[in-house]
Amino acid sequence: MIRSVPANSYDSTYCSVLGQMAVHGAMAGYSGITVGQIYSRYCYLPIHAITNQKGKRVNPKGRWFFRMQEATKQPNFTPDVPAVVEAHGSNAGDVLEALSKESSINEVLQAGDTIRRLQVVNLGDDFPSAKVTNSLKFPGEMAMGPDSWSTQTLMRHNRRDDRGRNYLQLLRSGPRKTLHFDPANSSAVIVTCGGLCPGLNSVIREIVMTLTAYGVKNVFGCIGGYKGMVKPETWMKLTPDVVQDIHKKGGTILVSDRGNPPHMDIAKMLQEKNIKQYFVIGGDGTQAGAFETFRCTKEIQHEVAVVGVPKTIDNDIPVLDRSFGFKTACSEAERAISSAYVEATCNSHCIGLVKLMGRHCGFIALHATLAARSVDLCLLPEMDISLPRVLSYCMHLMKTKGHAVIVVAEGCGDTLLKSSGERDAGGNKKLADVGPWLRDQILSYAKRMQQPLTIKYIDPTYTIRAVPANTNDSVYCSVLGAHAVHVAMAGYTGIVVGKVDERYVMLPNHAITKAPARRVELKSSSFERLMATTGQPNLAPGPGDDWALLPAAPPQRPQKPAPALP
Numbered sequence: 001m002i003r004s005v006p007a008n009s010y011d012s013t014y015c016s017v018l019g020q021m022a023v024h025g026a027m028a029g030y031s032g033i034t035v036g037q038i039y040s041r042y043c044y045l046p047i048h049a050i051t052n053q054k055g056k057r058v059n060p061k062g063r064w065f066f067r068m069q070e071a072t073k074q075p076n077f078t079p080d081v082p083a084v085v086e087a088h089g090s091n092a093g094d095v096l097e098a099l100s101k102e103s104s105i106n107e108v109l110q111a112g113d114t115i116r117r118l119q120v121v122n123l124g125d126d127f128p129s130a131k132v133t134n135s136l137k138f139p140g141e142m143a144m145g146p147d148s149w150s151t152q153t154l155m156r157h158n159r160r161d162d163r164g165r166n167y168l169q170l171l172r173s174g175p176r177k178t179l180h181f182d183p184a185n186s187s188a189v190i191v192t193c194g195g196l197c198p199g200l201n202s203v204i205r206e207i208v209m210t211l212t213a214y215g216v217k218n219v220f221g222c223i224g225g226y227k228g229m230v231k232p233e234t235w236m237k238l239t240p241d242v243v244q245d246i247h248k249k250g251g252t253i254l255v256s257d258r259g260n261p262p263h264m265d266i267a268k269m270l271q272e273k274n275i276k277q278y279f280v281i282g283g284d285g286t287q288a289g290a291f292e293t294f295r296c297t298k299e300i301q302h303e304v305a306v307v308g309v310p311k312t313i314d315n316d317i318p319v320l321d322r323s324f325g326f327k328t329a330c331s332e333a334e335r336a337i338s339s340a341y342v343e344a345t346c347n348s349h350c351i352g353l354v355k356l357m358g359r360h361c362g363f364i365a366l367h368a369t370l371a372a373r374s375v376d377l378c379l380l381p382e383m384d385i386s387l388p389r390v391l392s393y394c395m396h397l398m399k400t401k402g403h404a405v406i407v408v409a410e411g412c413g414d415t416l417l418k419s420s421g422e423r424d425a426g427g428n429k430k431l432a433d434v435g436p437w438l439r440d441q442i443l444s445y446a447k448r449m450q451q452p453l454t455i456k457y458i459d460p461t462y463t464i465r466a467v468p469a470n471t472n473d474s475v476y477c478s479v480l481g482a483h484a485v486h487v488a489m490a491g492y493t494g495i496v497v498g499k500v501d502e503r504y505v506m507l508p509n510h511a512i513t514k515a516p517a518r519r520v521e522l523k524s525s526s527f528e529r530l531m532a533t534t535g536q537p538n539l540a541p542g543p544g545d546d547w548a549l550l551p552a553a554p555p556q557r558p559q560k561p562a563p564a565l566p
Contacts, residue, residue, distance in 0.1 A: 009371035112164020123491040130182040148172040170505035173483040180491025183215035188277035191222040193286040198328035199469035200252040206481025225257030267296035294494040305488035308496035320498040333368035336460040343456035355435030358409035381411030386541040
């Protein structure tokens with residue numbers, strides 16, 4: 001059954017990129033190679049680099065096996081007498097060494113390139129550490145220390161690529177052998193803020209489970225976002241029994257909300273309740289609030305680890321590979337596009353119009369479009385768009401194909417048309433609803449052109465936000481939650497955890513809140529794939545681009561005279 005199902009949205013996009021890269025390599029004359037993704041970069045490598053060594057297997061002494069044992073709580077089934085392991089293939093290091101040549105870091109780093117280390121704060125610098133030995137039985141390779149640094153993947157596009165790049169060096173997250181806090185004397189609280197996102201409950205569950213594994217007895221969940229942080233009477237006690245199955249449900253059991261009380265009040269409440277670990281799950285605005293609380297805790301000299309798990313369904317957090325919930329959102333968005341395609345192709349003169357999330361970036365719309373491969377027109381907030389050209393192209397599609405599927409990101413509600421400028425309680429700009437507006441514009445122009453047309457409009461926003469995390473996101477959330485606890489127990493504070501170039505790391509909070517949000521690059525390979533997949537033209541305004549460029553309406557058909565009454 002598993003082998004025969006179609007690829008999900010992530011694998012569908014991944015497969016299309018692999019296929020394109022294979023063709024690019026072949027047309028450039030490369031032979032005897034295979035294509036794959038290593039550290040988030042697509043690359044070529046000799047075929048025998050993978051065929052002359054044994055296949056990848058689960059390492060019973062590795063971190064993923066340890067995570068599996070922690071999740072299942074199964075005992076050790078290793079026999080008393082060690083099994084004889086048969087040799088199979090060559091050692092991976094020997095094979096790759098034979099196929100490679102020695103190089104120097106100076107051949108990769110170019111003039112102007114810099115490597116910058118992002119330092120993080122540890123409570124041991126200001127408070128005496130308990131120096132408790134970690135009681136978790138984890139593999140030795142999982143143990144991280146103060147010198148466990150990870151550098152972003154070095155890259156060079158071609159010989160002419162001489163632009164200077166800044167590479168970040170980040171401290172690895174994960175368990176430490178020595179803890180700053182004594183778990184027996186610790187209390188923790190978890191808060192979720194902002195909009196809903198697939199995976200919130202998965203992160204909450206793993207934080208609670210990992211804290212319990214450490215031996216922390218008092219774990220609380222704050223109800224109602226930051227507003228609930230100053231109302232401790234509403235906090236709920238979280239235990240393994242309470243959170244056992246919450247990852248199967250969408251949303252958050254802690255009831256999210258927007259808006260911030262004074263952060264000094266939150267810091268004083270953490271001090272009053274003697275909270276030692278404070279976990280904040282939310283987007284850039286929420287993490288900016290967490291940073292303010294962190295500064296307030298330093299001001300009042302309260303010893304608490306403030307650790308964030310960044311969340312945004314739009315995937316616009318800078319530096320990180322991706323935010324949790326994004327892959328689930330893309331899968332659900334692809335389903336909405338598939339429904340629009342059925343409507344468009346099974347109804348006469350029909351357009352299926354889908355509005356997808358993406359307030360300031362179009363990553364969900366882009367990736368869902370690439371995965372679906374049935375979209376004729378995709379509009380992103382990053383694009384400079386001429387409405388007359390959009391309408392003209394829609395009529396072209398109806399005349400040539402008889403149907404069309406259009407995807408528009410919600411952020412176009414501040415580009416195609418202007419919003420009111422109002423903001424919600426979380427400080428986010430209220431966007432004009434671009435979906436119904438674009439539908440009405442297309443219908444109005446079709447009527448003017450005497451083009452028969454119906455539009456089936458689909459807005460899956462709240463459906464997408466409310467689903468539980470899919471398999472990939474669920475695992476990702478569990479690792480993020482566990483690593484948040486590991487670094488908190490080690491005394492790191494004012495930080496967030498995430499994955500950068502396939503390595504789980506910690507970053508100072510302001511590394512993501514003070515940096516510009518990530519957006520779709522219009523000169524990137526991803527955007528080029530989008531344009532090639534949809535076949536849409538460049539819709540940017542040009543010189544003299546105006547409504548006058550639209551084709552004139554056809555002459556009105558003569559009305560048949562009404563039959564004379566007898």
